[in-house]
Amino acid sequence: MRRENKDTAAEFLQQFPIFQDLSPEELKQVEDIAISRNIHKKTVIFAEGSEKEAVFFIRTGIVKAYKTDENGHEQIVSFLKTGDMFPHTGFFNAHPYPATAEAITPAELIAIPVRLFERLMLNTPAIAIKIMRVLGDKIRELQDKLQVLSGQDVRNRVLSFLLMLAEQHGQPSGHKIIINLPMTHQEFANSIGTTRETANRLLNQLTKENLLEVDRKQIIIHDLQALKHQRDT
Known part of the structure; x- marks a missing residue:
């Protein structure tokens, strides 16, 4: 081997x-x-x-x-x-x-x-x-x-899933958390039980809020505490 x-x-x-x-x-x-x-x-x-x-x-x-x-x-x-x-x-x-x-x-x-x-x-x-x-x-x-x-709406499921990925796969880089996970948008949507269109819309919204960046190879979380705050409010 x-x-x-x-x-x-x-x-x-x-x-x-x-x-x-x-x-x-x-x-x-x-x-x-x-x-x-x-x-x-x-x-x-x-x-x-x-x-x-x-x-x-x-x-x-x-x-x-x-x-x-x-x-x-x-x-x-x-x-x-x-x-x-x-x-x-x-x-x-x-x-x-x-x-x-x-x-x-x-x-x-x-x-x-x-x-x-x-x-x-x-x-x-x-x-x-x-x-x-x-x-x-x-x-x-x-x-x-x-x-x-199962007890959350779709947006909170997205936030909870991102936080779980950060905890399990995230690597700190300065103030950012880098999640090196080659995951398609369809796979992301499948993970939280929603459509790709809904997942894309919510990810794009979080990107516009400058909370994260997403591509096919990684997710970069700019503000972990802000994500937690959005989920908990």
Whole structure:
């Protein structure tokens, strides 16, 4: 595997909460079943509804997870970055993949086959307990996000989504926050459950107010506090 990161697979995996408390011997067992994969941009890693074969951990790159409705429209579930694991429920049920995952930049992943990991957990139940705790926290986080978004009008959903992107993907540069995320306006609209025209109108309005700049490769937030103030008022 191409090594942009110098740490081993075991060292990288131990950065995840589900593996942080494992002994070196337990971590070595996880590393032994892990598979390294290099993914090209726009490659579908797995499709919604397909048989679940592995859980993935992102070493480098950005992945979007989305669902498709009966009319073929995308509803983006999340943007995943370096240090994220997906799908979050992959280890513990036999259901198909709940969403489609697609690399929107070149990505370097570690895949852990579900069946091999289940076999490992039978031999080391402590691993299963730690992962279930993390999944419980993630479910609560997603429920909170859904509740916040569903209870807001479209403008506030735009503001909340921008603030979430700033927190998860933003890099400070002086007084600005730069979000390096190659996201189309349609993907932005899909993320907040609105039309591209509505998303464009609101983004253009925020741009005219000199709060941010938007292009296909990044979002630059000029005044984070002003965005927070607009959302909270």
